[in-house]
Amino acid sequence: MYERHKLGKEGEDYATNYLKDKGYKIIEKNFMCKQGEIDIIAKEKEEYVFIEVKTRQNFNYGMPSEAVTPKKQKNIWNATKYFLYLHNLENKYIRFDVIELYKKDNKFYINHIKQIK
Numbered sequence: 001m002y003e004r005h006k007l008g009k010e011g012e013d014y015a016t017n018y019l020k021d022k023g024y025k026i027i028e029k030n031f032m033c034k035q036g037e038i039d040i041i042a043k044e045k046e047e048y049v050f051i052e053v054k055t056r057q058n059f060n061y062g063m064p065s066e067a068v069t070p071k072k073q074k075n076i077w078n079a080t081k082y083f084l085y086l087h088n089l090e091n092k093y094i095r096f097d098v099i100e101l102y103k104k105d106n107k108f109y110i111n112h113i114k115q116i117k
Contacts (some may be wrong), residue, residue, distance in 0.1 A: 011055025036075030055101040064100035
């Protein structure tokens with residue numbers, strides 16, 4: 001379990017740096033509430049972006065984005081609504097992204113999927 005947690009943290013750190021390099025402003029990482037968790041909340045221009053990061057070292061259990069199940073999506077949406085309410089951002093533009101990371105030989109390969117449904 002520890003190795004999986006460590007891999008996830010490495011992936012989130014890599015994704016954060018990737019987003020910064022692309023000009024995103026990081027608002028918050030690992031936002032948690034009873035409704036769920038959001039890995040990264042960022043802002044790109046005028047749009048708030050709620051990002052789920054999934055990291056894998058192999059594809060035994062499918063592509064990383066396949067782990068973002070309908071139940072997980074619902075939890076992210078509920079956590080997003082709460083974050084927007086807390087910060088009085090209800091009327092702002094938002095979108096949901098998934099960042100898939102594959103780590104092999106200490107190198108990360110990234111796939112940024114924008115505007116997931």
